[in-house]
Amino acid sequence: MTLSTTTVTHSSKRAWLAPLMYLFAGGALLGLSTNLAKLAGDLQLSALAFLFWSISGASLILLVLSAFRHNLPPINLRTLEYYFVSGLLGVASANLLFFSAIPHVGAGFVALIITLPPLLTYIGALMLKIERFQVMRAAGVISALAGAVSLAFHKLSAPDADYVWILLALIGPVMLAIGNLYRTLRWPAGVSSDALAPGMLIAAAVILLNAGFLPGFSLSVPTDRSLPIILIALQALVFAGQFLLLFLLQKSGGPVFLSLLGSVGAVVGVPVAILLQGETAPEGLLLGTLLIGTGIALLNIGKAKQRPQAQ
Incomplete structure (x- = not known):
């Protein structure tokens, strides 16, 4: 009996720790990604070109990894639908909006608004009965959202606020929330x-490639210096890790826990934007960070409590 109890306890701890590790690692890469996009803008790389080439590189990395593991993405009508819809919602459209908005609203602000999907995801998950209502997890989502809303409110209140790009950027979290639910x-x-991730990225690259043929868009990259190529290669590595962790977190933590990637991304991305890119610290940063951190803790505790009930 003691051995059985010990085994269940260790299993519960592993089930609790794995999503948390995926969350922090994936969120850190997400925060880094927004800052790399700002650097790309400074190098005159268009948002579409930077996103297309880095997504293409990431899909190649993950495809090679899948081939090495003899686990290539399966191709049939069912999986093709999954690749293209999830690639459109969670990769191509959301990231194109974010990357395009960064030169206008800053990397720090974009890192902050990526924290907004949890409430939308949570409400959708409750309506679709993917999640059972639990007070602690609901409080965690509300806390994380309150931190993000507080920071976004200060940004909108600034006298030089670019409302058009702020509103366009805010469409991105809606796309991410829908994508979180769809993938589940x-x-x-x-x-x-690790088979689905490269399939989704390849589909996203195809979507972005077609966008490059639209008037006013370009996939060209400056070739007179090596820095843009290096930046694209670095972003490709970041995307490869980020989206692989996204699927691992989705499977182990569920869509609501997954949506907290943005909260962790903000905790990493905002300080990087301030310290290394010279952006002004958002007003209310300390309060927002505390609320977001509290939300992550409450959601994680709530998830851990759900595990024993399921066993």
Whole structure:
């Protein structure tokens, strides 16, 4: 009996720790990604070109990894639908909006608004019965959201606020929340996360490639110096790690826990934007960070408490 109890306890701890590790690692990469996009803008790289080439590089990295593991993305009507819809919602459209907005509203602000999907995801998950209502987890989502809203409010209140780009950027979190729910509901049976990730990125690259043929858009990259190429290669590595961790977190933590990636990304991305890129610290940064941190803690505790009930 003691051995059985010990085994269950260790299993619960592993189930609790794995999503938390994926969350912090993936969030850190997300925060780094927004700052790399700002650097790309400073180098005259268009948002579409930077996103397309880095996503293409990331998909190649993950595809090679999948081939090495003999776990290539399966191709059929069901998985093709999954790749293209999740690639459109969670990669191409959301990131294009974010990367395009960064030169106008700053990397720090974009890092902050990526914390907004949890409430939308949580409400959707409750309505679709993916999640059971739990007071502690609901409080965690509300706390994280309150921190993000507090910071966003200060940004909107600034006298030089670019309202058009702020509102366009705010569409991104809606796309991410829908994508979080879609990937959970339509996850192809029996397909692993490291097979789905490259499939989604390849689909996103195809979508972005087609966008490059639209008037006013370009996929060209300056070739007179090596720095833009280096930056794209670095972003490709970041994207590869970020989206692989995203699928691992989705599988182990669920769509609501997954949506907290943005909260961790803000904790990393905002200080980097301030310290290394010279952006002004958002007003209310300390309060916002505390609320976001509290939300992550409450959601994580709530998730840990749900595990024993499921066993």
